[in-house]
Amino acid sequence: MKYLYLTDADYQQLTADSAKGQDAFKASPRITSKGLKHWVVSDIIGGEDGLGVECLSGSGTIASAYSKAFQEGLTMTVVSGRTVGIGAYLARLGRRCIQRSDQPIILTGYTALNKLLGRRVYKSNHQLGGPQVLGFNGMSHLVVDDDLQAAEATLRWLSYLPIRVGDPTRCLPCPDPIDRDIRYAPPEGAKIDPRAALAGRLIGDCWQTGLMDRGSWVEMQRDWARTVIVGRARLGGCPVGVVAAESATQTVTVPADPAIPGSAEATVSQAGQVWYPDSALKTAHAIEEMNKEGLPLVILANWRGFSGGQRDLLDGILQAGSLIVEELRKYRHPVLVYLPPGSELRGGAWVVIDSQINTAAIEMFADPTATGGVLEPEGIVEIKMRANELKAAMHRLDPTIKQLKTPKSDTNGMQRAQSVGTSKKILAREKTLMPAYQQVAIAFAGMHDTPVRMIAKGVVKDIVPWEDARRVLATRLRRRLAENAWAQKLEEASEVLTHKAALDLVRGVAGQHVEQTDDKGVSWEVDASFVEWANSDMATEVLQELLTVSIPSWFHTLA
């Protein structure tokens, strides 16, 4: 601790100078060895608030309020100028961040860092917190070139949200017809292109339509964790959050940090259809944000699993994958999971988005060519139908082997032991048959992974061919939003009905007025009639009667 000393005269002058003089610093008198009176200054407070702990405490107040606002309201941050320290934290606390490409988000200026490091390591703030860093790691959801673009991006984002937090999803009239085929399809033998599947694409002069309303798709956090694609779009006029699996292998270049000795730019390859720690985190965070935005969620599910190498475990694949479960479990709006053409959904990847994670919200649908199961057929065969089991099957089924094994009796009627020659013949036959048996085994295993079996086991709601997916899912979405809106009114009026009970009630009442399917699938025509009925005066009357007469009298009976 260092002290400063004042002569008594200076002390008297300083404390006399202002009424607050004595409160502005703390000093203790001391008599020196020569008998002089000094004052030892130990603390300086200042006459008024300045740059110090009071700023930090004020920053704490803002941080707390903004953290609460993200959780309970809607927050969005446009970084239109350099953003430092608490400013950077606010941009993160509000989560939805639009960054101007020329404006950095940093904790400490590069000159201060260079001073700390003792050498000129960094050349600019942009190098520290430009989009190549904070777009790359998902901190910035959108990167724009100027303020006008930022304003456009903000307005567009807002257009997907309800007017007030908690209001129903805001569906708009849809210029792109709901009842149309999807024209984009993955070429024979090729993997699906998820962006084309969602948004459509131009091939020559022809527009191949996608699942979503034309022109409505906005991808976010594009440069982060590119094996998963997230964004907002409209489906039949209703805004939705979208999570889709990338199918192509991604090559990611991680920049070197000049402050770290030996740090070099690293190129990492990530396979498509696989969740890595970064893309699992991206998935979970996107779902969390969409939930708070009041958006229904559409997931194009096409994952072979979670990557489980040593580095993935080290980098927290379990931590990130768990968050997907957590965020989907809490989802309060309809979730439509669709397994697109040629897709796979295996093991843990299925588990974390299964409808049982959140039965009130999640419904799963599959294209007829989608597949799903614990392991891929080759993997199952490795475990359940190994060579020994296949050989046993040959001995049971193959006429040639059966004949070779038929015991030959000698002249005395005694059975002879199998000759060495016969054994060799059997071995040769086994070798000949093995490839075919393996193929059959794999085909047999693969047939356990079809949507027909998914339906039989009750894990998907319906098989919906890709070209029909738009009309089915868009109408299903409208139906579920209508159901939810009615159920919410019942919940609020009754104050005791659970969401599930209210929903059952709505469905029961609607069933008396709208033709229902036999519960063995989804019919978009039925869903369309439901939506039409739910928006009719008759439905309003029916539900009004429920609210004012039936439910109260029911409670009366209970009481």
Add this chain to the structure above:
Amino acid sequence: MKYLYLTDADYQQLTADSAKGQDAFKASPRITSKGLKHWVVSDIIGGEDGLGVECLSGSGTIASAYSKAFQEGLTMTVVSGRTVGIGAYLARLGRRCIQRSDQPIILTGYTALNKLLGRRVYKSNHQLGGPQVLGFNGMSHLVVDDDLQAAEATLRWLSYLPIRVGDPTRCLPCPDPIDRDIRYAPPEGAKIDPRAALAGRLIGDCWQTGLMDRGSWVEMQRDWARTVIVGRARLGGCPVGVVAAESATQTVTVPADPAIPGSAEATVSQAGQVWYPDSALKTAHAIEEMNKEGLPLVILANWRGFSGGQRDLLDGILQAGSLIVEELRKYRHPVLVYLPPGSELRGGAWVVIDSQINTAAIEMFADPTATGGVLEPEGIVEIKMRANELKAAMHRLDPTIKQLKTPKSDTNGMQRAQSVGTSKKILAREKTLMPAYQQVAIAFAGMHDTPVRMIAKGVVKDIVPWEDARRVLATRLRRRLAENAWAQKLEEASEVLTHKAALDLVRGVAGQHVEQTDDKGVSWEVDASFVEWANSDMATEVLQELLTVSIPSWFHTLA
């Protein structure tokens, strides 16, 4: 899509074999070119549930339930045997994980991974998910050698928790006196050893007591993000969660992943008193878990700030730092932040634990030698008192420079221009003075960072010398737990009082019975009287009267 074919005879036999035969697979008849009838099998469902999507859906059910249990109840997982796939996810979803050192937690077995990678990359499951990976990244909170140790660790952890979730914190009689000095102190000029400060330490034959009850400290996630220390302990018999800053530089060795070409073991150095992405995440997650465990929280705050280099920003320092705000904001139990001897709390590090983050929970205290502010004195001087400002001060204050600058009149009474010789003398004098002025400037800046100023600005509650910290904090904790317990009863009884209002009411009523301080600090004797009173029959009567008479009549008046 591959198909299998059945002859009509086989088909008839298979479907006749059992009542469920026709439901067990799906096949369509086809007439071959030779006029034979075949059946084309496309899907196999099986007579009963087997290994397939039904397992995945079941896993989804468990995952959802366990995720909810972590959020709403108490979860703890002992990994006593190899834990794979959904098992690994459950261990993570429940968060509190005790891993046997010889039992791996993995997503996929090493042989399957080797098959996928096409070569023998991994040698064991232990290599993938042993403690050197999952203890290293915080997935495993505790690593034990055998089941007995696991059981001991579990019981000890449970001993810190209330009997039922939501019950008050369970304080036990405390064999280690509350009213004792802390004997451990950092040696002159050395940084504090946080573990010794918390738990005490043995020096020769002498036990130097620490802040916490002797023998109660359990450190968790020790090998993860070692610049922050987290654990559970007891303070005066009451269980607490603890977060403390490490003061020594840590060297971390990140293992190489044999599956990644060019991957090499990397050694990273992390300075003490600094939050990095990993240690910020560790801090936030620990706070989240302790909050759910119903533990009051003690933070030994000693951070110079968040590390803001390019790699730190890339690795998500903003994301992780924000989580600290979020988790502290939601904290429902008393939080005591203490700035220990010689500690620093600067900039963003102060912001995220400031009492304004959660005014109902957080109180801050400081040792007289603690410091806090936006920047370190050297940094402030760089900005606010640069060389030019210091030179201006010299010209204002230094008698020699003043004299050199005194205009000399020539014989005609005309002032002469300052000679070159004089300018040189002034420059030389400035150079001589500069080191002293810089020292004074730094001392002056440093005096703005003292606890006396913190008190004056209202950001800390009291200055508590380290040797007194145990009696003051332990008694404060008991007082606040007593207040909270009473306030909770009032909240529940009134159904409309906020926690803050209930707390104010309790304090007001108590004030009529217990001598109060003048609100300019904390007195452990007063806190002790409060605790004694709160546990007395008289207090029970007083609060009973509040609950049954005063509050109801007050509401009656309002109505």
